[in-house]
Amino acid sequence: MRSRLWLILLAAGFALTAGNFDRLTAAEPQRFEFTRLIAHWAKYNDPGYLPFVEEARPEVAQIGFYGAHFWSLAHTPHGKGYPAHFPVQGYAECRQWFANMNRELHKRNVKVVGHMNVKFLVGDPAGKKGGPSGFFDFYQNRWDEKQLGPKPVANPLDLLEKNRDGKPISSGQYSIGGMKEYWGCLSNPHWRTVLKAWTKHGIAQGLDGFMVNYFYRHDCHCKHCVAGFKKSLSSRYTPKQLAEQFKINNLKSHEFDEIVGWHDPKKSTPLRREMLRFSQVINKQAFDEVFVKYGRSLKPNLIVAQWNHLGNFSQINGDERCLLPSAMWGKDETYLWYSTGSAAFFTDLEAGILGEGTLQARYIRGAFDDKPFTLGKYENTRIRVAISELAANGGAPMGFYTRFTDPAARKEIARYYRFLSQHDDVYRGNLPHAEVTLLFPRSQVHAGDVAAVETFKTLGTELLNRHVLFDIRPDDSQPDSSGIIIDPSKISSLPKLPASLSKFDAPKTARVSANKSKSGKELTLHFVNYNREEPTKKRSAGGGIKDEKPIPVNRVSVDIQIPDGKQVATVHFTTPESPTPVALKFQQTKNRLTFTVPKFLVYAVTRLKWK
Numbered sequence: 137m138r139s140r141l142w143l144i145l146l147a148a149g150f151a152l153t154a155g156n157f158d159r160l161t162a163a164e165p166q167r168f169e170f171t172r173l174i175a176h177w178a179k180y181n182d183p184g185y186l187p188f189v190e191e192a193r194p195e196v197a198q199i200g201f202y203g204a205h206f207w208s209l210a211h212t213p214h215g216k217g218y219p220a221h222f223p224v225q226g227y228a229e230c231r232q233w234f235a236n237m238n239r240e241l242h243k244r245n246v247k248v249v250g251h252m253n254v255k256f257l258v259g260d261p262a263g264k265k266g267g268p269s270g271f272f273d274f275y276q277n278r279w280d281e282k283q284l285g286p287k288p289v290a291n292p293l294d295l296l297e298k299n300r301d302g303k304p305i306s307s308g309q310y311s312i313g314g315m316k317e318y319w320g321c322l323s324n325p326h327w328r329t330v331l332k333a334w335t336k337h338g339i340a341q342g343l344d345g346f347m348v349n350y351f352y353r354h355d356c357h358c359k360h361c362v363a364g365f366k367k368s369l370s371s372r373y374t375p376k377q378l379a380e381q382f383k384i385n386n387l388k389s390h391e392f393d394e395i396v397g398w399h400d401p402k403k404s405t406p407l408r409r410e411m412l413r414f415s416q417v418i419n420k421q422a423f424d425e426v427f428v429k430y431g432r433s434l435k436p437n438l439i440v441a442q443w444n445h446l447g448n449f450s451q452i453n454g455d456e457r458c459l460l461p462s463a464m465w466g467k468d469e470t471y472l473w474y475s476t477g478s479a480a481f482f483t484d485l486e487a488g489i490l491g492e493g494t495l496q497a498r499y500i501r502g503a504f505d506d507k508p509f510t511l512g513k514y515e516n517t518r519i520r521v522a523i524s525e526l527a528a529n530g531g532a533p534m535g536f537y538t539r540f541t542d543p544a545a546r547k548e549i550a551r552y553y554r555f556l557s558q559h560d561d562v563y564r565g566n567l568p569h570a571e572v573t574l575l576f577p578r579s580q581v582h583a584g585d586v587a588a589v590e591t592f593k594t595l596g597t598e599l600l601n602r603h604v605l606f607d608i609r610p611d612d613s614q615p616d617s618s619g620i621i622i623d624p625s626k627i628s629s630l631p632k633l634p635a636s637l638s639k640f641d642a643p644k645t646a647r648v649s650a651n652k653s654k655s656g657k658e659l660t661l662h663f664v665n666y667n668r669e670e671p672t673k674k675r676s677a678g679g680g681i682k683d684e685k686p687i688p689v690n691r692v693s694v695d696i697q698i699p700d701g702k703q704v705a706t707v708h709f710t711t712p713e714s715p716t717p718v719a720l721k722f723q724q725t726k727n728r729l730t731f732t733v734p735k736f737l738v739y740a741v742t743r744l745k746w747k
Contacts, residue, residue: 166437168470170195170247170508171527171563172553174538175347177251180237181223188540189244192553196247196439196532198347200234202338203252203331204320208259208271211278214313220251227278231341238342249439250338252346254331254422257318258310261293270315283340284333288326295330297321297356300393305354322353322422323360331426336434345439346427347473351456353397353415361418365395368414382407401452401586409584412452413459420464428468439470443512446496448479449589451581458581462613466504471532474500475512482675483518483666485645488601489675490666491518494647495596497529498568498608499576506567510535517678519545520686520712521666523552524739527563528649528662545681552739555712562741565654571637571697572606572620574599579612580625591624598630603640603648641693643667648692661696663733663740665689692733694742703747704729710743711736717743 175198179185189197201210201220209215210230215222224233238248259270268276275292289295296304297319307317320327338346353361366387369378378384397415399408427440444456451458457465466472476493483491493511500509509531515522516537523533533552539545556563574596580588599606599622611623620633640648645667651660669685671678678684698704704724708717713736720742722731733740 178221200250202250247344249345256350288329298358349443471508501530502609520738566651568607569650570607575611638696658745705747
């Protein structure tokens with residue numbers, strides 16, 4: 137329990153609360169804390185992979201495919217390409233290869249998390265040669281009841297998402313092997329049975345957990361979705377409210393033109409948001425049934441996580457949890473993966489764009505109660521900064537593109553991961569230290585107001601540029617934070633902040649974060665430098681670590697506010713390039729501490745230890 141007293145600044149648009157809050161509920165499983173992760177969809181069969189693991193010492197490896205990709209493609213010659221890049225062809229051959237790799241990773245003290253595609257099916261009910269192909273070939277001709285149990289239905293078409301006309305939803309966007317894409321329906325109890333069989337199969341290969349992806353719902357009108365949506369509406373509205381608000385006079389006989397998931401926020405309506413909310417709730421219920429309840433009944437403390445998308449805070453048209461009730465947000469999940477897509481893999485320093493995920497990281501951390509998370513930044517150039525910003529903000533580097541086959545990238549990944557390991561007590565189980573809390577306007581999003589999100593991003597960027605120590609909490613749950621609360625639904629620009637806040641004389645191309653150690657014995661300041669020689673082509677992603685080209689920060693003057701009653705004993709400075717701590721001179725006057733951070737390249741840590 138932690139007691140918080142918050143400053144009342146209502147006139148300036150600040151929100152205020154005081155009270156005691158619990159970090160965890162008794163129902164949550166034991167936390168699995170980790171600080172270093174690698175993830176690969178390709179080249180994980182490279183001879184250098186296991187030597188790289190030994191060198192970098194990750195705690196978690198996302199490797200291997202155990203869901204619809206496996207069963208759609210592993211028995212075909214097309215499995216060697218996107219997305220799974222299977223090292224061998226054939227179910228038995230792939231199964232044995234992954235089981236062997238999982239054992240090798242366990243020997244190196246690495247937890248193995250397999251990718252589990254829960255929807256995206258590749259194949260055709262009637263292939264070019266007349267018979268079924270891909271997933272449909274597997275289901276009709278290759279389902280092994282000794283491994284998977286009995287088929288839940290005879291016809292695989294009964295498992296799929298359907299259009300209004302009853303035909304399966306399909307696409308040719310990827311056309312892997314010339315085959316179409318279809319989608320299993322997570323509302324369908326028979327499809328959940330298939331997923332449970334695949335989950336059991338993956339655990340049997342030695343997996344410690346699953347990273348679940350393709351976790352969204354289309355405009356499906358199968359009988360399960362129609363009945364489920366009507367049940368959702370009837371549980372939330374009276375018949376009178378349904379008639380008045382949605383013009384639904386008889387819910388039982390009503391026929392919906394659409395039951396959409398993600399959609400254009402400009403074309404959103406209350407009914408469409410009810411559809412999106414239903415989509416996200418039913419998907420979470422499927423996740424809980426298959427992985428949390430069933431998976432953990434087979435393997436207690438099974439690691440379960442979702443691969444979701446946030447981009448630059450896309451809402452209603454992105455983010456698999458944007459309308460999910462706060463009580464369900466991340467519940468019982470071990471860690472989170474959020475993709476930033478194309479929003480953060482380039483810089484435009486002249487325009488003030490640092491290609492960062494700092495706001496996203498702080499939002500996820502605040503919403504997820506400081507449990508582990510990572511960002512998928514699709515960043516293969518600025519390797520060091522991608523690792524640093526996650527480490528500085530409570531995350532577990534580094535999402536994607538741990539390019540171990542590039543010697544220069546491998547060298548820096550190993551250097552930075554070993555730095556995190558060497559200073560493990562700084563990172564493991566730490567908590568944010570903030571003087572300001574910025575609220576993320578989820579309540580406004582639920583009302584269809586995504587303009588408040590733009591205000592949130594503007595305010596957040598200004599706070600970052602001013603080097604204010606702040607955290608982020610969703611506004612639809614009680615914030616567990618102290619200090620000044622900034623609510624973007626009430627203000628459009630930052631008011632004057634108290635002069636007593638900590639001050640950092642640092643360039644706008646640097647970010648400052650602060651964390652409290654799990655032991656409570658120290659406060660750590662993290663400095664991440666995004667300044668670099670940019671590629672000639674504007675907003676280019678670059679061609680690998682050779683284009684990272686960081687420009688060092690010469691010095692940072694620090695004047696930090698120290699918690700009442702604390703006396704600083706030592707201040708030490710360290711970087712991945714010079715991991716041996718160096719003692720810094722400092723001066724403390726009452727609750728103010730001043731010192732200077734020396735020159736650093738990309739990432740610097742200063743550890744303030746209490747007497």
